[in-house]
Amino acid sequence: MKTGEIWSGLGSTFATAVFLYTIFQQYLPYSLRAYVEIYFTKLTNLFNPNIQITIQEFSGERLKSNEAYTAIKAYLMTNSSKRAKRLKADIGKDNDNLVLSMDDHEEVTDEYKGVELLWTSSSSTPQTQQLSFYPTSDVKRSYRLKFHKRYRELVIDSYLNHVLKEGRAIGVQKRQRKLYTNSSTQEWYRKSMWSHVVFDHPATFRTLAMDPEKKKEIMDDLVKFSESKEYYAKVGKAWKRGYLLYGPPGTGKSTMIAAMANLLNYDVYDLELTSVKDNTQLRKLLIETSDKAIIVIEDIDCSLDLTGQRAEKKVKEEETDPIKKAKEESTSVKESKVTLSGLLNFIDGLWSSCGGERIIVFTTNYLEKLDPALIRRGRMDKHIEMSYCGFEGFKVLAKNYLDIDSHVLFETMRTLFKETQITPADIAENLMPKTFNGDAETSLKSLIQVLETAKEEARLKAVEEGRLKAEDEAKLKAEEEAKLKAEEVKENFAKDEVKQDESAQLENEGSDTEVIA
Structure with missing residues (x-):
C-alpha cells in the first residue's frame, strides 16, 4: 500500500470519528x-x-x-x-x-x-471564565x-x-516566603481572600534589642514548638501556639514578629479584623492560610469591640435615637459583625485544627483592655512583655548602629538606663544619624544628653504628680475633717434635744403631782 493511500485512509477515519463525536x-x-x-x-x-x-x-x-x-x-x-x-x-x-x-x-x-x-x-x-478580562x-x-x-x-x-x-x-x-493581607472586599473575579507581597524583612533575634536571657527563652520556645508535631498529636491538641506581645509603643513588637518569622522560615498573615465582614468570613480566611505561618492581629484592643457590649450599646442608642437608626439604614452602613465568640473559635475552636504548625500573635499597647477570655493560657500560651530599653538591649543597638562592643562611656549609660524609661525606637533614632561620620564617642555623648534630659523630665513629672497628689491628699483630709466636724455638731445637737426632752418630761411630771395634791 502506498504512503498516500495510508494517509488518505487515516484522514477518512479521523473525519468519521469527528463526525460521530459531533452527533454524539x-x-x-x-x-x-x-x-x-x-x-x-x-x-x-x-x-x-x-x-x-x-x-x-x-x-x-x-x-x-x-x-x-x-x-x-x-x-x-x-x-x-x-x-x-x-x-x-x-x-x-x-x-x-x-x-x-x-x-x-x-x-x-x-x-x-x-x-x-x-x-x-x-x-x-x-x-464561565473563558472570556474574562481579569x-x-x-x-x-x-x-x-x-x-x-x-x-x-x-x-x-x-x-x-x-x-x-x-x-x-x-x-x-x-x-x-510571603507577607499576606486580607482584602477589604472580595472582587468577583478573585477566589482567594488574601493578597501577598514578598516577605523580606531583615530583622533577626541577633539585631533585636532585648535582654539576652529573655531572647534565648523565646527562641528556644519557638524552636521547640516547630519540632513538636508528634507531641501535639500525642496529647490531642492542634499544632498551634499563641503569643501575646504587650508593651508601650516603640518597644519592638512588630520587629519581634519579623524575627520570629525569619527564625522559623514561616510566612506571615497580617489579619485586619475591621475588614472582615462576619464570623463566617473569618473562618474562610483561616482555612486559606498555609501551614508554617504566623497569623498576626496587631493592636487587638483597637481592632474591634469584642467584649460583647457593642451590640447592647448599639441597641440602646437605636432605642433612644430612632433618627440615627433610620439614617444608618438609609446609608447602608456596613459594620463588621465579628464577635468575641467567633474570634475565640478562630483561635482554638474546631476550625483551628484545619492545618498545622501555625503561630497566632496578638499585639497590644494596653493589656488591661483585653477580655480575659481572649488571652487566657491555652489561647495565648506565652505572654511576652516588650518593655523599655535596658542596658543589655542598648548594647545590641550599639553593635548594630555603631559597630562597637564596649566603650568607656558604657558605665555612665548603664546607670542612666536604670533611672530612665526610653524605648528602643527612640534609642535607634538617636543613634542612626550619627553613624555616617563614624564617630562613636560623639554619638554616645549625644545619647547620654538625651537620657539625662529624659531623666530630668521624668523627675519633674514625678514632682508634679507628687504635688498634685499632695494637693489631693490635703483636699481629701480637709473634706474628712469637715465631715467629722459636721457629724460632731449633729451629735451635740442630738444630745441637746434629748436633754430638752428629759427636762420637759420632768416639768410635766411635777405639774401632775401638784394637781393630784
Missing part, C-alpha cells in the same frame, strides 16, 4: 451520554496497559490547597528544568534567582529504580502520573512516598 454530543441525551462515556472508558481500558493517578491543586471543594500537589510541583522542578521544553519562571528565595517549573500541558519523564514514569501538568478553566484563580490545575500496570505496587508503596518526601524538602529549601 448534539443528539444523544445527557443522561445516556454519561453511560456511554463510562462504558467506552471501560472498553478502552481493556486495551490500555497504563494506570493514571491525578493530583488536584485543591481538595475539599477548593477550601484548602492540596499539600501533595505543592510537594509534587517542587519535586518536578529538578527534572522539568532539564527535560521540559516549555517552562515557567518565578522569583526564588532571597529574590536573587529564578525558580523554573514545567508549564501547563507539558510532560516530563522521571526514573525510579529503573522504571520510567511520565508526569503531565494540565489546567482547565470553567466555561486574572482568575479559578483555573483548575492538576498533575497526572502515568505508568505501566505492572509497576502498581512499586509506585503506590514506594515511589509516591519518595516524591512527597523529596518535594517537601525542596519546597522548604527554595520557597519564597
